[in-house]
Amino acid sequence: MNQNLSETLLQQLKESLYTGELLPGGQLESQRRMSESRGVSRSTVREAVGQLEAEGYVEVNHGGKTRVKNLLEPYFDMPVGEGKSLGDNPEFQRQVLDVRAMLEGEAAFYAATRATDAQLKALDEEYRKMQQRGQRETTLEKAKEDLRFHMMIAESSHHLLIISFSQLFYTRFFNAIYGVLTRTLKKYGRYPDGIRSQHSAIHQAIMVRNAEAARTAATEHILYTRRHLENE
Amino acid sequence: MNQNLSETLLQQLKESLYTGELLPGGQLESQRRMSESRGVSRSTVREAVGQLEAEGYVEVNHGGKTRVKNLLEPYFDMPVGEGKSLGDNPEFQRQVLDVRAMLEGEAAFYAATRATDAQLKALDEEYRKMQQRGQRETTLEKAKEDLRFHMMIAESSHHLLIISFSQLFYTRFFNAIYGVLTRTLKKYGRYPDGIRSQHSAIHQAIMVRNAEAARTAATEHILYTRRHLENE
């Protein structure tokens, strides 16, 4: 189909991006290694990587590594720099939960369909570790753990846009997410029971590759938390 | 200033374009000649010319000459038209549709709940204008119209995150959205029938403030388009 070697390689690399094989923030093989592994000369590799860079997919650093850029990052510079007030604002927290519900629902849906066996295995292990750690953790640790779980699901979706958005969203709005947990704990004195079984439901649905169930469970998980904050 | 030789050369070549030294339709020096006249290696020349081609300034022909393209053709390249191939990639177009489905579903949901009466009125007028304009428009006009309609819905959601994301999403990925419409038209020869009735369903659901119906209709609207591209 394509005659150009470099063009062909470029398409292959993009494919790796779209399918989530290469994650935003991750790094490409070095040019020499790629040249060897793909059986083309370094000139050809350079040509392809150069295009990728020109199109904004990756960031090439002389002497350093070539990293995959997050496609949405430049457009995601929310004002209110580290605005603590933003993360503490109840209305904003609700909105963050709304977006989480939609985002994690979709991520779970595609993860159930497209996750590799290795990713399922990793997800399963992470889930078991979560169950074991139990109640001895700090609120902060719980929040991080929760996000790590959901980020793994997002990565398993093999969906470049969902991955990009999830990454930015979780890092940028971690404050708000953490704030939700803090408020919930302050209100009920402990981690709500529902969370545990909801995580289980999500985990289960993805494991058996039931996409619709995964979406429903993930969405419900967030909306459950949202309801806890509703009546204030 | 610039350390990269190839980057410097790229700037020089662009300068030649901007000043009219190189005219559209005209041809560049051959790579070997340019390498000699500029005192850099051919690799460097190739890198620079490759960038020029990637950015759409010139047209490189194997065995033939490298010519300056007419830049007015892609006038519809509304946002910063850098990576053209991004919006043309079918897999990426599918992903954009996925995200649109989720985003517009949520937007419609909240719009149905929270839109002001003034917004409902404006939305209604926009909808009627859409129906009247009918089939006489260009593909580009249709795409813009479609986006304006959905952006109005997003704004009516009164949901900062959804509005923000919609804004950047629609402007940044307009190319891909436009590409979908182009491909659909090429395949079926005309605007699919479903679109009209789907817009009607969304409009109707929001008017009567039926949130769930609005979400379903908006999601289905996008997935309908997505299905049209599925079997290729």
Add this chain to the structure above:
DNA sequence: CACTCATAACTGGTCTGACCAAGTGTACGG
């Protein structure tokens, strides 16, 4: 004379292997 067509002389595409320049990592010395 006009036309055909092989071919020589271009063009861009790829390869090799070398060297330079700029980060990264590590082990050694304080």
Add this chain to the structure above:
DNA sequence: CCGTACACTTGGTCAGACCAGTTATGAGTG
């Protein structure tokens, strides 16, 4: 324990060769 020097890895550039298309040339033919 920390900082610094240095070896190693990464990307940037170079040179010269060969392959693969395109185009111009010119001899041969009608």
